[in-house]
Every structure is written in C-alpha cells, then in structure tokens.
Amino acid sequence: MTEPDKSVMDKAVTRLEYMQALIGKSMQESFSPVGRWLNGKLLDIQEGSMQVEYVVREDMCNPMRVLHGGIAATILDDIVGTMVFALGRDFAYTSVNLNCDFLNAAKTGEIVTANASVIRAGKNIIHVEGVITNANGLIIAKCSSNLIQTSLKISF
Structure with a gap:
C-alpha cells in the first residue's frame, strides 16, 4: 500500500474523511492495491455509499475488446469492500460471496460508473449491492455481496 497523502491525513481523522478528501481524484491513493490498478476516479463516498468512474482499458478486456466479466466482478468487489472499509x-471485513450478473458489454475506451451501497449493516455481516452502468445508464453488471467481520483489527 502506498503511504496516505500526509496533507490529507493532517486534516482527516477517519477513513471516511480521508476518502472524502480524495473525491475528484484518481484512486491512486486507495487503500486497495487492486483499486490502484483499476485506477478509477472517486466521484463520491458517504457512509454506506460510494461512486467511482472507470475508463475501460484494453488490459481490462476480453478478446472481444469488451470489459472482461472477471474485471467487472473485481470492480464491484473492490468498490463494495472499500466502501465497507470506509465505515x-x-x-476488517472480507467477502463471503459475490453474486454477479453481467447484463451488457462495455467497450474499450468507454467510461463506466460503479455505485455501491450498504443494504444492511449488522454487527458481523454487512450486506451490500453494487452496479456498473455506462454513460447512458445501461447496466453493465450488478452484484450483491455479504462481507463478514474478521479477527483482524484495523489501525488507522
């Protein structure tokens, strides 16, 4: 993990506030290494919701030059996980399952938006949903997932 931006950290006291200070920027300061590789642009993050924009790159595509289903699932898993981390x-919480539906294609160069939301936050299990849409609002992929509390204590 890269070191968090010290100028942001001086102003931020919670993980959510740290992430909110990154709104409008690339996810190069993400806590998630895969999030840094996906390199989306954070559009919004609130308690229980998150929105990130991605450009579909060639290295995210299958041989048909459309967003690979595994990468769509990775986007969804990363955004819901980061959103839960920001709570x-x-x-720490980890995914127990990730149920994805792949509904439409997104081509190389297309801009897609991923939204995540907490549906129910229990003490040990948090149920979340995510959706990836294109610029016209067409659903590319969607998911539901359950994350379970681990024994790993997080320091920040």
Whole structure:
C-alpha cells in the first residue's frame, strides 16, 4: 500500500474523511492495491455509499475488446469492500460471496460508473449491492455481496 497523502491525513481523522478528501481524484491513493490498478476516479463516498468512474482499458478486456466479466466482478468487489472499509469499523471485513450478473458489454475506451451501497449493516455481516452502468445508464453488471467481520483489527 502506498503511504496516505500526509496533507490529507493532517486534516482527516477517519477513513471516511480521508476518502472524502480524495473525491475528484484518481484512486491512486486507495487503500486497495487492486483499486490502484483499476485506477478509477472517486466521484463520491458517504457512509454506506460510494461512486467511482472507470475508463475501460484494453488490459481490462476480453478478446472481444469488451470489459472482461472477471474485471467487472473485481470492480464491484473492490468498490463494495472499500466502501465497507470506509465505515471505520474496528475489525476488517472480507467477502463471503459475490453474486454477479453481467447484463451488457462495455467497450474499450468507454467510461463506466460503479455505485455501491450498504443494504444492511449488522454487527458481523454487512450486506451490500453494487452496479456498473455506462454513460447512458445501461447496466453493465450488478452484484450483491455479504462481507463478514474478521479477527483482524484495523489501525488507522
């Protein structure tokens, strides 16, 4: 993980506030290494919701030059996980399942937006949903997932 931007950290006291200070910027300061590789642009993050914009790159595509289903699932898993991380809970959460539906194609060069939201946040399990849409609002992929609390204590 790259070191968090110290100028942002001086002003931020929670993980959510740290992430909110990055709105409008690339995800190169993400806590997630895969999030840094996906390199989306953070559009918004609130308690229980997150929105990130991505450009579909060639290295994200299958041989048909459309967004690979595994990468769409990775985008969804990363955004819901980062959103849950930003909730600021004391312990880390990890995905128990990720149920994805792939509904339409996104071509190389296309801009897509991923949205995540918490549906139910229990003490040990958090149920989330995510959706990737194109510029016209067409659903590319969507998911539901359950994340479970681990024994890994998070320090920030």
